[in-house]
Amino acid sequence: MPERRAKDIMVPIGRYASVSIHDNLRHAIKVLRSSLSSGYRSLAVMDEEGNLVGFLTTRTLLNALSIYGLDEDLETADSWGTFFIRLEKERLKDVRVGKIMRPVREVFVEQDTPLPEVARVILSSQVNHVPVLDENKRVIGIVRTIDILDVLAELMEPPR
Known part of the structure; x- marks a missing residue:
């Protein structure tokens, strides 16, 4: 059996869940949420020319949201602090992906x-x-750790 290579297990960039660097966080969360069932735990962030410029991971999103006090109850503004946290959360809806992506x-x-x-x-x-990368140094796909794990699982299966 020939040795497997990155191109054999990568997710082609056109099939990878992605958002634009200019999309807002609300949109990115919706895209990520809908892509979770397909096994995506991150989004590729693309610029205007379709180049990969970053990743938006669930961890990155949680870190960004924690800054805005997710643990506070938005429905009860029992203090000025809670009131300002609610204002910050409203502004978070307009934060662009490019500001928080990795x-x-x-x-x-x-x-x-x-x-x-x-x-x-x-x-x-x-x-x-x-x-x-292809021979022209363009991003053509992404290899995830889960893709490598799938190959390892296949190798560990007993022969039939």
């Missing part, structure tokens, strides 16, 4: 990179997904 670092793999090397890149970079 920018793409210089962590990429080539489409022909063998899977063990892809796994090493993910582990050493401490990321959960890595963009895959």
Whole structure:
């Protein structure tokens, strides 16, 4: 069996759940929520030219929302503090994805990179997904840790 490569297990960039860098947080949460059932735990953030510029992860979203006091009850403004927290949450609806996304670092793999090397890149970079580049250095897909885990699960299955 030939050695698997990044291109063999990547999610093509056109099929990856994505939002625009200019979308607001409310829209991004809706897109992420609808894509969770398809196995996506992050969104690719694209610029105007369709280039990958960042990732919006569930952790990134939770961190952004925690800044605005999610634990407060919006329905009861029993203090000035609660009143101002509600105002901040209202403003959060208009926060743009580009303000809170995790920018793409210089962590990429080539489409022909063998899977063990892809796994090493993910582990050493401490990321959960890595963009895959074609021969022209354009992002053509994303390998997620779950994609590598799927390959490992296949390898561990007993032969039939």
